[in-house]
Amino acid sequence: MQKEANIEQNKSHYDNQYQRINIDRIADVLNNRDSYLEGATKTDISWVGMYYGNLEQRLSGKKVLELGCGDCFNVAIMASLGAKVYANDISDRSGEIIKALNKRFEFNYPIDFISGDITHANFTEHNFDYVIGKAFLHHLTLQHEEQVLKVSSSILKATGEARFFEPAINSKLLDEIRWAIPIKDRPSKLFSPKKFKQWEESDPHPHRDNSSKHFKTMGANYFDEISIIPLGVLERFYRLMPSTKDKNGAFKRRALKLEKYLPGFMRYTGARSQTIIYKKPKG
Ligand SMILES: C[S@@+](CC[C@H](N)C(=O)[O-])C[C@H]1O[C@@H](n2cnc3c(N)ncnc32)[C@H](O)[C@@H]1O
Structure with missing residues (x-):
């Protein structure tokens, strides 16, 4: 799919989805930030990955650009931790949420919203500590x-870091099994192929390579140092548990903790997500 068509599809999908975002819920999280982060960075794979290596302890006073800030929970948390945050998304709703957050909270630095695709933005400053x-x-x-990695590399300080939390598809077999299992509004590719095709047409994800190898190769064009942390080889099985089980996230917490003791090839092949850390931007 072409770049502009893909952006349009994402925009309409997320403008619609974020109508449901409730500012009070973000306010609740901010009012209980430390306990929220303590739980989320141990049980929710996206927060485990994003804050890998205790990122939260390094954000105060740092200049951070978050791409695809979406529901704005993460930008709100980073701003409350004392970072100077620039938030970017194609969804206008993200901009509205940020306006409301700036009104409601006295962050050290109010959050700046950069609307639209970042490859069209004009950056006068090139001293970001993080692009995430x-x-x-x-x-x-x-x-x-x-193009996005090129921009990211060009606006970071020499000591800066780009960090992305993404899905990992390192095994074709596991990927096919994943598509076969229906979840929420996604029908099974194997058992309901027609319905799956319909769902796929409105899905905002382009067909593309999401392997760790891909992110390593792509990143090497713009960064000299790359680390990929595979995540979720055990945690991914929570989907097989009855929905009543693991309400408090005990299974996920244990699975995310235990996977560190598994051999590297197993973690890599079975990962469902990954944290990608790019350092030493070629600028
Ligand atoms: C899966 S959501 C993730 C949102 C948020 N980061 C989170 O963790 O919940 C992907 C986000 O990327 C945004 N997005 C997609 N294409 C974009 C683009 N070209 N520029 C900026 N944001 C984009 C979407 O609008 C959406 O908010």
Whole structure:
């Protein structure tokens, strides 16, 4: 799918989805930030990945750009931790949420919203400490992703870091099994192929390579140091548990903790997600 068509599809999908975002819920999280982060960074794979290596302790006073900030929970948390946050999304709703957050909270630095695709933005400053994205890159076509990494590399300080939390598809077999299992509004590709095709047409993800190998190769064009942390080889099985089980996240917490003791090839092949850390931007 072409870049602009893909952006349009994502925009209409998320403008609609974020109508449901409730500012009071973000306010609740901010009012209980430390206990929220303590739980989320141990049980919710996206927060485990995003804050890998205790990122929360390094954000105060740092200049951070979040790409695809979406529901704005993460930008709100980073701003409350004392970071100077620039939030970017194509959804206008993200901009509305940020306006409301700035009104309601006295952050050290109010959050700046950069609307639209970042490859069209004019950056006068090139001194960011972090460029981050949580479940963002896999929404871009490969060519678009390359442009975004180029921009990211050009606006970071020499000591800066780009960090992305993304799905990991390192095994074709596991991927096919994943599509076969129906979840929420997604029918099974194996058992309901027609319904799956219909669902796929409105899905905002382009067909693309989301392997760790891909992110390593792509990143090497713009960064000299790359680390990929595979996540979720055990945690992914929570989907097989009855929905009444693991209400307090005990299974996920244990699974995410225990996977560290597994051999590297097993973690890599079975990962469902990954944290990608790019350092030493070629600028
Ligand atoms: C899966 S959501 C993740 C949102 C949020 N980061 C989170 O973790 O909940 C992907 C986000 O990327 C945004 N997005 C997609 N394409 C984009 C683009 N070209 N530029 C900026 N944001 C984009 C979507 O609007 C959506 O908010």
